[in-house]
Amino acid sequence: MTNDVYDITIIGGGPVGMFAGFYAGLREAKVQIIESLEQLGGQVAALYPEKQILDVAGFAGVSGRQLIQNLQDQLDTVPEVERHLKTKVTNVTRGADYFTIETTQGTTRSRAVLLAAGNGSFKPRELRAENAEAETGKHLFYGISDLQRFANHDVLVAGGGDSAVDMALMLEPVAHQVTLIHRRNEFRGLEKMVKKLEASSVQIVTPYLIQKLTETADDRVQVEAKRLKTDDDLIDLTVDDVVVNYGFIANNKDLQSWELQPKLDHRLVQVNQELETSEPLLFCIGDQAIYPGKDTLIATGFGEAPVAVNTIMKRLYPDRRLPIHSTALKR
Numbered sequence: 062m063t064n065d066v067y068d069i070t071i072i073g074g075g076p077v078g079m080f081a082g083f084y085a086g087l088r089e090a091k092v093q094i095i096e097s098l099e100q101l102g103g104q105v106a107a108l109y110p111e112k113q114i115l116d117v118a119g120f121a122g123v124s125g126r127q128l129i130q131n132l133q134d135q136l137d138t139v140p141e142v143e144r145h146l147k148t149k150v151t152n153v154t155r156g157a158d159y160f161t162i163e164t165t166q167g168t169t170r171s172r173a174v175l176l177a178a179g180n181g182s183f184k185p186r187e188l189r190a191e192n193a194e195a196e197t198g199k200h201l202f203y204g205i206s207d208l209q210r211f212a213n214h215d216v217l218v219a220g221g222g223d224s225a226v227d228m229a230l231m232l233e234p235v236a237h238q239v240t241l242i243h244r245r246n247e248f249r250g251l252e253k254m255v256k257k258l259e260a261s262s263v264q265i266v267t268p269y270l271i272q273k274l275t276e277t278a279d280d281r282v283q284v285e286a287k288r289l290k291t292d293d294d295l296i297d298l299t300v301d302d303v304v305v306n307y308g309f310i311a312n313n314k315d316l317q318s319w320e321l322q323p324k325l326d327h328r329l330v331q332v333n334q335e336l337e338t339s340e341p342l343l344f345c346i347g348d349q350a351i352y353p354g355k356d357t358l359i360a361t362g363f364g365e366a367p368v369a370v371n372t373i374m375k376r377l378y379p380d381r382r383l384p385i386h387s388t389a390l391k392r
């Protein structure tokens with residue numbers, strides 16, 4: 062952390078914060094990105110690097126890992142944009158001319174702040190079943206960071222949301238057999254992916270809930286599942302691995318302890334059409350921002366980033382020209 066006063070401090074280096082950092086670099090703002098994890102990339106890098114993302118403009122399909130690598134390459138074209146990793150923002154206060162931002166690595170100052178902190182810190186919602194804790198990391202997983210680890214295995218995927226469906230389809234060509242278990246008969250997901258699931262070799266087991274995991278002598282795991290709304294209808298499945306996808310528990314309480322308090326809606330930050338919060342010069346984009354019709358998608362956040370950055374630049378430098386349209390001049 063330096064004594065400099067930045068034009069824009071971006072809090073959160075997920076995909077949206079990364080793109081905002083790049084775009085602010087194009088606008089020649091003095092900018093820094095502060096990220097609490099040891100890597101950039103947010104949920105995409107931390108939770109689903111192997112997943113194929115289908116709904117980012119310009120890609121017929123891109124893995125989470127590749128998308129973040131591309132964002133990193135794009136950000137590297139503006140090396141003057143500073144990045145502070147393993148640095149968590151713990152408080153933001155407003156002074157007469159700038160915000161003071163307290164972090165775990167010291168204090169910094171900025172004329173405008175752009176929140177891009179997603180859902181805050183996040184962790185997977187855990188399986189509540191006998192022996193689940195002991196099996197975590199052995200036969201029970203909450204994400205796929207290396208698809209090949211499951212090669213030729215019998216894998217049970219648990220969950221009924223779009224991530225569980227995506228995960229089952231992602232494993233299908235690699236694993237020996239994939240089974241998808243869900244407590245309801247219906248699956249939520251993009252229509253195209255649910256159709257793909259129906260046409261796949263993935264075995265569907267519904268409406269069942271996992272109750273117990275037991276390690277077998279040959280280093281597999283026996284899964285006991287109960288049929289819902291019945292007393293004693295139990296089934297046993299023996300597989301190599303169980304991958305649970307029950308969603309994530311987000312902790313975005315951090316912001317509530319800051320002195321600066323923008324208006325919230327269910328812990329998300331309310332913004333106007335220019336992505337400004339109720340606090341002047343405090344902006345918010347990506348999953349952390351809420352407004353009518355908001356979708357928490359990467360594409361949405363990518364669209365919000367230039368709007369916020371351009372509005373900030375207009376405010377800080379009212380005499381500067383608006384962005385020229387050819388970004389090619391930068392290189």
Ligand SMILES: Cc1cc2nc3c(=O)[nH]c(=O)nc-3n(C[C@H](O)[C@H](O)[C@H](O)COP(=O)(O)OP(=O)(O)OC[C@H]3O[C@@H](n4cnc5c(N)ncnc54)[C@H](O)[C@@H]3O)c2cc1C
Pocket residue numbers: 072073074075076077078095096097098101102103104105108109113114115116148149150151177178179180181182224309315346347348349357358359360362
């Ligand atoms: C399993 C799964 C699959 C998904 N699939 C898709 C998909 O196919 N297509 C799609 O468009 N979207 C998908 N999404 C949603 C997508 O990942 C999010 O919309 C996207 O990550 C939002 O980006 P973001 O940069 O706003 O926030 P995040 O990715 O959440 O990044 C926020 C960053 O801020 C950091 N941070 C938080 N608090 C602080 C702090 N106090 N100080 C410093 N840093 C902080 C966090 O560590 C994090 O790195 C999926 C989500 C999940 C969980």
